[in-house]
Amino acid sequence: MKFTISRKDFLEKLNIVSRAISVFSPLPALSGIYIKVDNTQIELTGSDSNLSIKSHIKKDKYNLIIESSGSIIIESKYLLEIIRKMDSEYIQFDLIDTSKICISNEKGKFILNGIESNEYPNLDFSAPATIIQLKNEQLKQIYSQTAFACSDKDTRPVLNGVNFKANGDMLFCSGTDSYRLARKKIQLNKAYEFNITIPYKSLSEVVKSLNENDEIIDIYIDSKKAQFVFNDTIIQSRLIDGIFPDIDRIIPNNEISSMTVSSHEMASVIDRTNFIRNDKIHLIKLECSESQTHIKTNSNEIGNSDEVLTTCQYNGENIQLSCNGTYMLEAIRAINSKNVKLVFAGLMKPIKISDPDDDSVLMIVVPVRSYD
């Protein structure tokens, strides 16, 4: 194996495949990047066995000269460090023996101990039958508007993922930790029927790997895995088993009142009170009437606050309820719109939060009882 490649191109692909690599890998080979070279391309693979990424650097698309083929596994963090810090335009790779590689430019060389390529696990990158296509921007929005609401606790694994449910030509993407919910609707170009849950951490790596040139992402799915294909790269994630909660049953249908407020103002007011906590929980109390809406907090230990929302327009009967301020703040920020609309269905009923100018995204925050 011997090749010369543009440092910048190689680094870009390395950065992508290294996202799948876990620092604490039980299998030594999986802390490395598997490099395989044939006459036409370099194939880089990284995996933590749940998430696997394979990326190709093809001779006809990149500044790449291949002199001989071969393969090796190289420790990901060392390889990245070298390629990031070398300052030449091109770098040369030379297999010395089956587990040793020389990386060099005109000024110097590194000889790195690797692992023989036959120790790499056999990963199945075959593509599932069902394929949907999403735009780069859509996938980024799905992630930013749903993943934050997923649970990061181990108690109910299915809540550690974003649920993708196709109902005809409508795709519903939902994240929930059972105290709040985030849902994004996407119009598909044809009808599908599936219901899968993708770990939010896998989605995060997919989104980080996208660049502006990757306009359309092909997503291949079956009941076991989801594959994201773009820019000569396959990112493949195992799915989470288990039945995702039925979202539609949680969303209230009635409405007793609603308010529209500047997202910036509401987020600022909540954020300012973030340090006033009870048992580490940031509780806010909304006191809404058509004349004035207050956000209040209270902690016996720290103190209290009372602020008026000056941009608020409130319609309906007076209501006072408390909710987790962090959840409300994250929902408002994820909606990322000029104004937000809050719809109330009753005292202990879930609060709907949405963008008044876009019905594709819906957040739900469940109120909590407070006794003050």
Place this chain on the structure above:
Amino acid sequence: MKFTISRKDFLEKLNIVSRAISVFSPLPALSGIYIKVDNTQIELTGSDSNLSIKSHIKKDKYNLIIESSGSIIIESKYLLEIIRKMDSEYIQFDLIDTSKICISNEKGKFILNGIESNEYPNLDFSAPATIIQLKNEQLKQIYSQTAFACSDKDTRPVLNGVNFKANGDMLFCSGTDSYRLARKKIQLNKAYEFNITIPYKSLSEVVKSLNENDEIIDIYIDSKKAQFVFNDTIIQSRLIDGIFPDIDRIIPNNEISSMTVSSHEMASVIDRTNFIRNDKIHLIKLECSESQTHIKTNSNEIGNSDEVLTTCQYNGENIQLSCNGTYMLEAIRAINSKNVKLVFAGLMKPIKISDPDDDSVLMIVVPVRSYD
């Protein structure tokens, strides 16, 4: 106590005094900022008992309206959070009772539980007799060129500080952890005789508190404390007891060879090999001759490297020696010049590192034995 002040001005002063406050204070009052208001000014004090900072906001210099005097202690982190996040130009402070304060603007209010001011320890801010003056830039250079070499271990407390030693009208500032040394010389405007060691952490807080308008810093010293006075602020640090090592005896006088090299190249070459470590230590080997100078590394586990310094000019007998690459890199970066000069005195003799165009700064790195 009641006053209205520009949020920006108040925040600037708060940021300075809060630097002295430790998160883990044994005395509850010391996790707070002591606010004292009289007819002419606000006085803010923060302390961890080793480092104490007092700053004044005077009525005649700031946008400040004082309606009544008084004092209270308020938890530093809550106070900072509120003042940072409130979005009005002015904020009003109102003492409700001896241990409760209302902070408000036109839109809302925070009521914070504080501590009665008489619980604050009595700090002695009287000024020692000896005064020296340093320019802002000089103090920053002393810090950036010496503090990095101080020890952060508890074994020899005197090495946790930067030694300030005046010998006539020359001030020598030195930091060492006993494996390397950094020394900065400053010309004073008159003769002094003192030898004190200031904790490098205190110096760090002083330097962070300086802004560009603070041109001259008055430093008052005696055998117990050092006081830095600028911009209506006093930063006062206890000194470290113990005898600082005699630096002059460590600096070699003879020279068998020397090299001059681009700082950028030398730093880059060392930095690239940073991951090639033995027992977590980054050892580099310099192989110098008049024809070529190599920097090599070797680790049985990870691999090895060999790079030539293309900008190096070497004069004298051939030499091969090993030293800690991290120490060498930090010394070169702290010198912060276009080129660096290395002077060798022999195989296991300390290496002198300096700026060939400025003799005010000198670094020493002690070589280590290597058996490869």
